[in-house]
């Protein structure tokens with residue numbers, strides 16, 4: 144009787160009490176809805192969690208690639224972040240003094256020298272000798288070229304293997320020491336030329352030594368002038384002892400001693 148009740152389809156049937164309509168499926172619906180008891184150990188991960196972990200690992204990897212600092216121990220030390228700036232040549236980022244002088248000299252050159260020696264420093268064949276690559280211009284010191292600009296140059300002269308026999312005028316009266324220093328620095332550092340800068344002090348000393356000379360120099364005359372060092376101090380070098388310097392000074396003609404004393408800073 145009671146067994147009947149459990150297998151009987153809905154709608155009641157024989158053996159059922161009045162109002163007793165029971166459906167097996169309906170009766171077990173609540174039980175069938177439940178999932179099986181979870182078993183620990185083998186469950187696959189939620190797909191979204193797998194994707195999320197994948198993205199996280201990828202992001203972490205690329206983060207380390209960019210910001211690990213090569214895993215250096217000093218990566219975050221103060222000196223690593225703010226390294227001592229390398230010393231800047233020519234005084235803390237200021238314009239290179241030679242470049243500055245050459246810039247000023249370029250203006251002098253355009254006005255006073257370019258008509259003959261040309262903008263490219265190559266001069267004109269048989270008339271005006273080149274300054275580019277000239278052994279006169281590139282001499283170790285400015286002794287000879289400063290004299291050429293101050294007093295001019297006349298007669299035969301050899302420049303870069305070519306002969307010239309012309310005349311260059313004097314600039315003693317039209318250019319001051321600073322302008323001559325600038326233009327000489329410019330021609331010594333242009334068109335591929337590379338030589339030391341010339342200072343106004345050097346030009347002033349040479350102007351004093353040559354004050355008595357009125358006419359233009361001849362090339363042969365200049366070849367007798369030492370390439371480097373100021374006239375009066377020409378014999379003195381850093382390797383001399385004070386006694387040797389004294390001896391050299393005593394041998395100088397009176398006029399040169401006077402020029403030397405006058406050229407000393409006041």
Ligand code: HEC
Pocket residue numbers: 252255256257258259260270271272273274277278279280288291292296297298299300302307308309310311312314326327330
């Ligand atoms: C009127 C034309 C003329 C002008 C301007 C002139 N020069 Fe010259 N320069 C010459 C001639 C010509 C010679 C060669 C002289 C000779 O033949 O004896 C010469 C020679 C020289 C030399 C030696 C030779 C060489 O080529 O290296 C130098 C350096 C020089 N000049 C620099 C200058 C500078 C710097 C200026 C401007 C301040 C200047 N000259 C302006 C005509 C000129």
